[in-house]
Amino acid sequence: MSVVLENGRRQFDYWATVYKRTWKGSLVSSFLLPLLYLAAMGIGLGSFVDGTGTGALGGISYLQFIAPGLLAATALQIAVGESTYPVLGGIKWQKFYFSMIATPLRPADVMYGQLAFVAFRVLTTCAVFLLVIALFGGLATPWGLFGLPVALLVGMAASAPVCAVATRLDNDSGFAMIFRFGVIPAFLFSGAFFPVSQLPNWIEWLAYLSPLWHGVELSRDLSLGTVDPLAALGNLAYLAAWFVVGTWFAVRGLTRRLIS
Amino acid sequence: MDASRVWKVSEQRESLVHARGLTKAYGAFEAVRGIDLDVRRGEAFGFLGPNGAGKSSTMRMIGAVSPVSGGTLRILGMDPATDGPAIRARLGVCPQDDTLDTELSVQENLTVYGRYFGLSRAECRARAAELLEFVALTDKAKVKVDELSGGMKRRLTIARSLVSKPDLLLLDEPTTGLDPQARHLLWDKLFRLKQAGVTLIITTHYMDEAEQLCDRLVVMDGGLIAAEGSPYELIRDYSTREVTELRFGPEVMSTDHDALAGKVEDLAQRIEVLPDRLLLYTDDGERAVAAVHERGLQPAAVLVRRSTLEDVFLRLTGRTLVD
Ligand SMILES: Nc1ncnc2c1ncn2[C@@H]1O[C@H](COP(=O)(O)OP(=O)(O)OP(=O)(O)O)[C@@H](O)[C@H]1O
Ligand SMILES: [Mg+2]
Numbered sequence: 001m002s003v004v005l006e007n008g009r010r011q012f013d014y015w016a017t018v019y020k021r022t023w024k025g026s027l028v029s030s031f032l033l034p035l036l037y038l039a040a041m042g043i044g045l046g047s048f049v050d051g052t053g054t055g056a057l058g059g060i061s062y063l064q065f066i067a068p069g070l071l072a073a074t075a076l077q078i079a080v081g082e083s084t085y086p087v088l089g090g091i092k093w094q095k096f097y098f099s100m101i102a103t104p105l106r107p108a109d110v111m112y113g114q115l116a117f118v119a120f121r122v123l124t125t126c127a128v129f130l131l132v133i134a135l136f137g138g139l140a141t142p143w144g145l146f147g148l149p150v151a152l153l154v155g156m157a158a159s160a161p162v163c164a165v166a167t168r169l170d171n172d173s174g175f176a177m178i179f180r181f182g183v184i185p186a187f188l189f190s191g192a193f194f195p196v197s198q199l200p201n202w203i204e205w206l207a208y209l210s211p212l213w214h215g216v217e218l219s220r221d222l223s224l225g226t227v228d229p230l231a232a233l234g235n236l237a238y239l240a241a242w243f244v245v246g247t248w249f250a251v252r253g254l255t256r257r258l259i260s
Numbered sequence: 261m262d263a264s265r266v267w268k269v270s271e272q273r274e275s276l277v278h279a280r281g282l283t284k285a286y287g288a289f290e291a292v293r294g295i296d297l298d299v300r301r302g303e304a305f306g307f308l309g310p311n312g313a314g315k316s317s318t319m320r321m322i323g324a325v326s327p328v329s330g331g332t333l334r335i336l337g338m339d340p341a342t343d344g345p346a347i348r349a350r351l352g353v354c355p356q357d358d359t360l361d362t363e364l365s366v367q368e369n370l371t372v373y374g375r376y377f378g379l380s381r382a383e384c385r386a387r388a389a390e391l392l393e394f395v396a397l398t399d400k401a402k403v404k405v406d407e408l409s410g411g412m413k414r415r416l417t418i419a420r421s422l423v424s425k426p427d428l429l430l431l432d433e434p435t436t437g438l439d440p441q442a443r444h445l446l447w448d449k450l451f452r453l454k455q456a457g458v459t460l461i462i463t464t465h466y467m468d469e470a471e472q473l474c475d476r477l478v479v480m481d482g483g484l485i486a487a488e489g490s491p492y493e494l495i496r497d498y499s500t501r502e503v504t505e506l507r508f509g510p511e512v513m514s515t516d517h518d519a520l521a522g523k524v525e526d527l528a529q530r531i532e533v534l535p536d537r538l539l540l541y542t543d544d545g546e547r548a549v550a551a552v553h554e555r556g557l558q559p560a561a562v563l564v565r566r567s568t569l570e571d572v573f574l575r576l577t578g579r580t581l582v583d
Contacts, residue, residue: 006378010375010376010377010378011376012375013372013375013381014361014372014375017364017368017372018363021364022363094359094360095357096361098325098355098359099355099359099373099420101325101348102323102348102351102353102355102359103348103349103373103376103377103424104345104348104376104377104378105345106344106345259327260326
């Protein structure tokens with residue numbers, strides 16, 4: 001364990017340097033899209049929904065209904081983005097992972113470093129986004145701030161398995177599939193915009209399989225102060241399982257790829 | 261304790277790389293098919309061999325990043341299967357393909373790399389400045405690696421392998437793509453590193469480089485070691501002291517070369533017929549030339565030169581391309 005931490009510390013400067021070089025470029029992709037959604041759906045669609053009475057939402061505004069879910073969905077998107085091209089780049093294009101394992105670092109350390117960087121990106125982006133949400137009055141209660149750790153967990157639950165897939169890809173065409181058949185459906189049917197119970201039964205069950213739905217549930221329940229401890233524990237455990245199992249496969253995939 | 265035993269122990273300690281029956285297989289394909297090696301502390305050891313001979317595969321095993329398929333391998337007295345990180349902490353590696361981070365600056369590539377070895381930031385900065393000076397990239401310190409020429413990237417990769425002040429330096433074709441100035445500069449520096457006690461393992465396709473740098477080398481071919489020795493020993497054992505090259509004018513068809521070769525066969529220890537010339541391997545080249553003229557042959561051009569490693573290499577591995 002202490003070796004893992006030490007080897008993580010040794011990678012700090014690398015990731016800090018990468019971040020210094022890329023943060024400006026990632027601003028647009030990180031913030032613009034979620035803000036657009038927030039404006040269009042929360043405020044635009046929201047004023048329309050709210051105008052017809054907020055009874056169905058239990059007395060909160062539509063913005064307050066979707067904001068916690070949108071936060072979790074943003075975490076997912078950032079996490080997947082940071083776990084696709086950067087990971088394959090380290091293996092195939094720039095090959096910097098190979099330079100890392102020529103040092104005392106091991107493939108597992110390299111994977112943990114990558115995941116830690118994803119965590120940092122998710123956390124910082126979501127923190128800013130949460131601030132914006134709060135300023136727009138998107139939080140029904142201050143408890144909504146706990147959406148941040150939930151967003152982090154959602155991010156990691158998505159990042160680890162996507163890294164695992166990326167370490168097994170030969171080219172980037174697989175990423176289009178991940179976005180098309182993974183991220184976008186998960187986003188649309190996450191329950192962020194409407195309760196998934198509105199959906200036909202089989203889609204509803206598919207939605208329950210997605211880690212994002214669990215993140216959205218948790219995030220919204222926290223924000224509205226409607227947490228059911230047992231359900232919340234279930235959500236947490238489900239997200240943690242995706243992260244842990246995903247990490248195991250990601251480490252294994254990277255090891256096989258770097259060591260031949 | 262008897263003397264032979266003491267001697268054995270000390271030899272063991274001095275052997276930084278010790279391999280017996282070492283093999284490397286990728287699936288069903290065996291790239292390294294059982295080699296024995298001993299690289300002793302302080303020496304410069306070279307791998308020569310045609311493309312696909314298994315040089316890089318061997319280097320990666322020694323670099324403790326590629327598991328051994330069979331046989332034994334000890335590096336710095338340790339087992340790469342269990343002590344990989346401890347071994348790699350004391351190695352400097354310049355891989356055949358550059359693995360630089362092209363998004364980072366030249367300097368950042370060095371400082372960040374030093375951190376992987378646990379060096380302090382100050383130490384990394386100082387080492388980076390020193391090494392950039394050495395590879396003549398100080399002007400480019402702040403430039404993104406993307407913008408460097410191929411040879412500059414190569415120099416940066418070499419500099420990077422030195423950041424951690426390694427005991428054992430593994431250089432896989434370090435000078436491929438370098439201009440003559442840079443190559444000579446590097447030889448100079450490697451020589452000084454060797455003097456300072458660093459052990460070098462080098463693969464190269466440049467025979468002059470091997471001759472200049474290596475105390476001892478092996479010629480690999482098809483995953484096996486074809487010959488081993490110092491450059492001098494190899495030339496002595498696998499070639500002659502001199503080579504006489506006879507060129508005949510364009511009016512002499514290359515098919516006639518065989519007939520010509522028949523006439524001078526007995527003048528050399530070995531004779532080689534090439535499309536454009538005849539090579540006579542002999543210890544006294546001038547005498548061979550005189551004899552050729554005595555027999556009434558009129559080569560258009562004659563060259564007498566010393567045997568080189570290249571002659572050894574071509575003799576051992578053939579002139580044809582494999583694969
Ligand atoms: N990762 C790998 N997977 C499968 N085969 C490999 C792998 N690496 C090398 N080989 C094969 O092993 C053989 C030896 O390759 P290696 O790179 O060791 O040769 P080399 O002597 O370094 O050649 P070169 O002079 O071209 O660099 C080649 O036939 C190559 O195709
Ligand atoms: Mg090679």
